[in-house]
Amino acid sequence: MCGIVGYIGGKQAQPILLNCLGRLEYRGYDSCGIAVSANAIEVYKDAGRVKQLAGAMPKLDGVVGIGHTRWATHGEPSQINAHPHLDCSGNIAVVHNGVINNFQKLKQQLIGEGHNFVSQTDTEVIPHLIEKYYHGNLEEAVATALRDVEGSYAIVVLAAGEPKLVVARKDCPIIIGIGDRENFIASDVPAILDYTNRALYLEDGDIGIVTKEGIRLRRDGAEVKREEHRIPWSVEDAQKAGYEHFMLKEIHEQPKVIRDTLGDYTQRAEPAMLMDTGIESMLILACGTSYHAALVGRYIMEELLSILVRVELASELNYYVPNLAKTGAIAITQSGETADTLKAMKKLKDMGCPVLAITNVVGSSASRIANQTIYIRAGPEISVAATKSFTAQLMVLYWLAMSYSKVDARRLAGLIMGIRQLPKKVQQVLDNEDEIMKYAKYLAGYENAFFIGRGINFPVALEGALKLKEVSYIHAEGCPAGELKHGSFALLSKDVPVIAIVAQDNTYEAMLTNLKEVKARGSPLIALAEEGDEDIDQLADSVITVPKGDAIFSPVINTVALQLLAYYAAKQRGCPIDNPRNLAKSVTVE
Numbered sequence: 001m002c003g004i005v006g007y008i009g010g011k012q013a014q015p016i017l018l019n020c021l022g023r024l025e026y027r028g029y030d031s032c033g034i035a036v037s038a039n040a041i042e043v044y045k046d047a048g049r050v051k052q053l054a055g056a057m058p059k060l061d062g063v064v065g066i067g068h069t070r071w072a073t074h075g076e077p078s079q080i081n082a083h084p085h086l087d088c089s090g091n092i093a094v095v096h097n098g099v100i101n102n103f104q105k106l107k108q109q110l111i112g113e114g115h116n117f118v119s120q121t122d123t124e125v126i127p128h129l130i131e132k133y134y135h136g137n138l139e140e141a142v143a144t145a146l147r148d149v150e151g152s153y154a155i156v157v158l159a160a161g162e163p164k165l166v167v168a169r170k171d172c173p174i175i176i177g178i179g180d181r182e183n184f185i186a187s188d189v190p191a192i193l194d195y196t197n198r199a200l201y202l203e204d205g206d207i208g209i210v211t212k213e214g215i216r217l218r219r220d221g222a223e224v225k226r227e228e229h230r231i232p233w234s235v236e237d238a239q240k241a242g243y244e245h246f247m248l249k250e251i252h253e254q255p256k257v258i259r260d261t262l263g264d265y266t267q268r269a270e271p272a273m274l275m276d277t278g279i280e281s282m283l284i285l286a287c288g289t290s291y292h293a294a295l296v297g298r299y300i301m302e303e304l305l306s307i308l309v310r311v312e313l314a315s316e317l318n319y320y321v322p323n324l325a326k327t328g329a330i331a332i333t334q335s336g337e338t339a340d341t342l343k344a345m346k347k348l349k350d351m352g353c354p355v356l357a358i359t360n361v362v363g364s365s366a367s368r369i370a371n372q373t374i375y376i377r378a379g380p381e382i383s384v385a386a387t388k389s390f391t392a393q394l395m396v397l398y399w400l401a402m403s404y405s406k407v408d409a410r411r412l413a414g415l416i417m418g419i420r421q422l423p424k425k426v427q428q429v430l431d432n433e434d435e436i437m438k439y440a441k442y443l444a445g446y447e448n449a450f451f452i453g454r455g456i457n458f459p460v461a462l463e464g465a466l467k468l469k470e471v472s473y474i475h476a477e478g479c480p481a482g483e484l485k486h487g488s489f490a491l492l493s494k495d496v497p498v499i500a501i502v503a504q505d506n507t508y509e510a511m512l513t514n515l516k517e518v519k520a521r522g523s524p525l526i527a528l529a530e531e532g533d534e535d536i537d538q539l540a541d542s543v544i545t546v547p548k549g550d551a552i553f554s555p556v557i558n559t560v561a562l563q564l565l566a567y568y569a570a571k572q573r574g575c576p577i578d579n580p581r582n583l584a585k586s587v588t589v590e
């Protein structure tokens with residue numbers, strides 16, 4: 001959602017804040033702003049991107065400041081609604097991520113007490129509450145103000161004449177980056193990588209008092225200590241490295257990500273405690289692309305572990321009471337901060353269900369809620385559309401299932417060989433980029449498309465459709481190939497292409513039948529099929545060929561091809577690929 005930054009130290013804050021905000025734009029980008037304090041607070045903010053804001057503002061003097069990129073929840077993107085927000089006197093500035101649920105009530109009270117509001121945001125109540133309680137001690141005023149607030153927040157508070165920043169969190173991420181006689185605040189790691197790789201992660205309920213010289217944390221009035229983390233990512237990891245977009249760079253990183261994730265996981269060989277608790281069924285929960293990885297995980301685990309696996313969207317799991325008898329849970333989340341996923345994890349833990357997290361971000365909220373965490377080694381994923389994290393999540397699911405597998409030694413040896421060949425096979429798909437680009441350009445001329453698959457490639461159809469719609473704005477639906485005839489056929493025509501994912505497994509014959517049905521209804525048909533599949537050549541209008549291999553690993557290969565298809569369709573249509581309209585990388589509200 002929104003991105004938050006803060007700086008305090010010996011350097012001019014303005015260029016540092018703008019640079020950090022630029023690195024966070026993937027979190028939210030409908031408006032942005034900064035506040036810098038020398039003696040008085042100066043605020044510049046507007047709808048639009050960080051570059052525009054930077055170009056429109058004068059040089060500001062001050063070594064302490066805060067900044068924000070917004071993803072609107074309350075009030076349209078506009079200059080007035082952009083953060084930072086101020087109190088009546090203009091002496092207190094606040095940036096906020098999250099939602100204040102009782103803001104209407106607080107706003108009415110504060111108006112009754114003489115406070116003037118200018119925006120439609122929920123955030124604006126926070127600086128006014130702090131103003132109400134501020135009698136010379138900023139941290140006390142923030143602590144008191146937050147007692148009135150219901151909802152979720154990560155905030156940074158700046159007060160004129162105070163050589164400190166006060167930060168607080170509840171259900172929204174915030175970290176403090178540790179420098180040499182300077183400190184940084186950010187909602188997410190990539191913001192501060194240019195300056196430091198040392199960070200403290202606040203817990204819910206913590207309040208941090210950050211000065212140039214040090215960091216003090218308190219909770220319920222008493223001092224607390226939080227462990228310092230080394231961030232395992234470099235500045236280069238978070239840059240485009242010559243690629244036109246982060247999405248393309250991240251697609252191309254996948255052979256390395258597979259090696260890194262497998263290498264790390266197999267070397268550590270830490271047993272997954274969850275698997276040793278006598279569970280008889282597994283519940284996997286996630287949102288978005290991670291949910292599609294979870295769906296593939298179901299096929300992998302049911303086949304290799306012979307246990308019952310349920311997959312739930314976290315946002316749905318939060319609104320019913322699941323039967324958890326002898327069940328273990330796996331939560332999959334790239335960011336480790338998705339609000340729906342965190343809420344579902346807490347619910348399961350409260351119900352006594354052990355939870356294993358699979359996440360990309362060291363120290364993220366998911367890792368702190370879970371009983372155990374396995375980290376994928378995808379490196380920072382900046383593009384809003386997830387690509388390499390999906391592949392890395394699958395690697396963990398494969399390895400987890402293989403480690404506890406009940407299959408015979410021969411099959412296991414075949415699986416180990418198959419997984420080790422994946423980086424090479426994914427590279428072959430990437431080497432076929434020009435061919436895929438050709439089909440993407442063709443697809444870019446349509447407004448609707450269906451993706452179909454069966455079995456373990458049904459989730460791949462869902463992911464292919466999600467990728468295409470989020471970056472190219474072509475309406476796309478993923479559908480089990482056998483279900484098309486139960487309704488969606490009504491939409492098939494020469495204007496609605498179908499992309500069919502055809503694997504060499506027990507679904508093959510049925511898929512051929514489905515392809516014939518599609519052709520009979522006049523839809524242009526693009527098939528994704530293994531090289532050497534002559535039947536498909538006869539049936540489909542166009543064929544994207546992918547390398548042969550064990551069908552259990554085909555979701556990895558096929559998804560990479562579909563990522564490229566979506567990317568190049570979006571490029572052809574001139575879309576803002578890394579920052580699609582209305583979306584955010586990390587969704588920290590329900």
Ligand code: G6P
Pocket residue numbers: 287288289290332333334335336337338341384385386583584585586587
């Ligand atoms: C957002 C992102 C998606 C992501 C989903 C779940 O919607 O735009 O790319 O798949 O959140 O995120 P998570 O971090 O929990 O995997």
